[in-house]
Amino acid sequence: MKKVGLLCGREYSFPPAFIERVKTLGAKDGVTAEFVKLGGTRMGEPARYSVIVDRISHEVEYYRGYLKHAVLQGTYVINNPFWWTADDKYFNYSVAAKLGIAIPKTVLLPQKGYPSDVDITAESLHNLEYPVDWDGLLDYVGRPAILKPFFGRWLEARLQSEQQRGTPCAYDKTSPYCMTLQEFIDFNQYVRCFTFGKTDIVPVHYDPKERKYLVDHQYLTPELGARVVKDAQTINQALGYEMNTIEFAVKDGVPYAIDFLNPAPDFERDRITEFYFEQVVEKMARLVIDRALNGKASNPWPRWKRC
Numbered sequence: 151m152k153k154v155g156l157l158c159g160r161e162y163s164f165p166p167a168f169i170e171r172v173k174t175l176g177a178k179d180g181v182t183a184e185f186v187k188l189g190g191t192r193m194g195e196p197a198r199y200s201v202i203v204d205r206i207s208h209e210v211e212y213y214r215g216y217l218k219h220a221v222l223q224g225t226y227v228i229n230n231p232f233w234w235t236a237d238d239k240y241f242n243y244s245v246a247a248k249l250g251i252a253i254p255k256t257v258l259l260p261q262k263g264y265p266s267d268v269d270i271t272a273e274s275l276h277n278l279e280y281p282v283d284w285d286g287l288l289d290y291v292g293r294p295a296i297l298k299p300f301f302g303r304w305l306e307a308r309l310q311s312e313q314q315r316g317t318p319c320a321y322d323k324t325s326p327y328c329m330t331l332q333e334f335i336d337f338n339q340y341v342r343c344f345t346f347g348k349t350d351i352v353p354v355h356y357d358p359k360e361r362k363y364l365v366d367h368q369y370l371t372p373e374l375g376a377r378v379v380k381d382a383q384t385i386n387q388a389l390g391y392e393m394n395t396i397e398f399a400v401k402d403g404v405p406y407a408i409d410f411l412n413p414a415p416d417f418e419r420d421r422i423t424e425f426y427f428e429q430v431v432e433k434m435a436r437l438v439i440d441r442a443l444n445g446k447a448s449n450p451w452p453r454w455k456r457c
Contacts, residue, residue: 151181151182152176152180152443153198154182154183154184154199154439155184155186155198155202156183156184156185156205157185157205157206157213158203158205159206159209159210161418162418163417163427164417164418164419164430168431168435171431171435172435172438172439175435175439176439179443181439181443186199188212194223195223196223197223197224197225200441201225201228201441202227204217204227205414205417208234208302208414214235226442226446228393233390233452237301237389238300238411239301239330239409240258242385243256243330245388246407249388251381251384251385251407252406253408254335254408255291256291256331256332256333257291257331257332258300259287259331260278260282261324261326262324262325263325263326264325265326266326287331291333292333294334295334296331296332297320297330297331298330298332299329299330300328301328301411302327332408337400339355339370340358340397340398341353341369341378341400342354342363342395343378343379343382344395344430344433345393345395345396346392346433347440351379351383351396352433353379354422358397363423363426365426374405378398381398382396382407382410385407385410388452388453390452393413393434394410394412395412396409397410417431
């Protein structure tokens with residue numbers, strides 16, 4: 151019997167539906183599913199699962215440590231915990247740009263401040279230029295610009311050209327997080343792509359202002375839809391993600407990839423609509439059954455050097 155484990159947090163509709171769908175579809179091949187249960191991990195203990203779907207280890211360090219150990223013991227983890235630990239949004243943008251994907255102009259910024267439990271003094275920062283050349287950076291990315299997190303889900307903020315005390319006031323509120331400064335794409339269309347197994351792409355009309363998924367099969371022209379799918383496939387194949395969402399802001403017919411470090415995407419029914427919820431449950435179930443039967447623990451590594 152091949153066992154699939156689900157590691158998740160405050161989710162309600164996706165987990166039970168996913169587990170039941172894996173049981174139903176996997177029964178003929180001896181594949182079942184359950185919630186992962188952990189209570190202390192002994193070094194060298196054998197793998198309990200053929201596949202684990204990870205949707206919470208970015209918030210619980212113990213889970214991330216366990217998943218790395220599970221990979222060592224032969225478990226196929228979606229998404230790869232080693233790469234997820236190492237990745238960040240600025241590197242994402244840099245890789246995508248090298249691969250020919252349209253990316254907004256982006257700058258990695260020094261942090262405004264540092265965690266209180268880290269002993270940082272002026273001497274610690276002698277490698278930094280000060281003050282930050284805001285005029286030069288804003289001239290590069292354009293005005294207005296967007297402040298985005300280097301990693302994680304810190305809320306974005308519009309950054310206007312007006313300055314306060316020598317620095318844009320939005321940046322002053324970002325301590326202790328590392329941020330990026332990015333060109334604002336004044337889009338006329340916005341697409342969020344569900345991605346499964348790197349190449350199975352489901353583009354969705356998304357309203358970022360209302361945070362709503364819209365079922366609209368005519369939203370993209372065939373040409374634009376084909377480019378969005380191709381670019382999303384290129385990004386996932388380069389970075390190795392098998393469960394992800396990739397967001398494109400479309401301006402003048404060009405899809406700019408503006409966010410694609412979402413390895414634990416929102417799969418809740420009341421937010422993604424019943425239509426897309428059914429697709430997500432079905433595609434994720436079939437993906438993990440395939441990996442349980444055919445996957446190898448070493449497969450989901452990033453491959454940007456080969457793209």
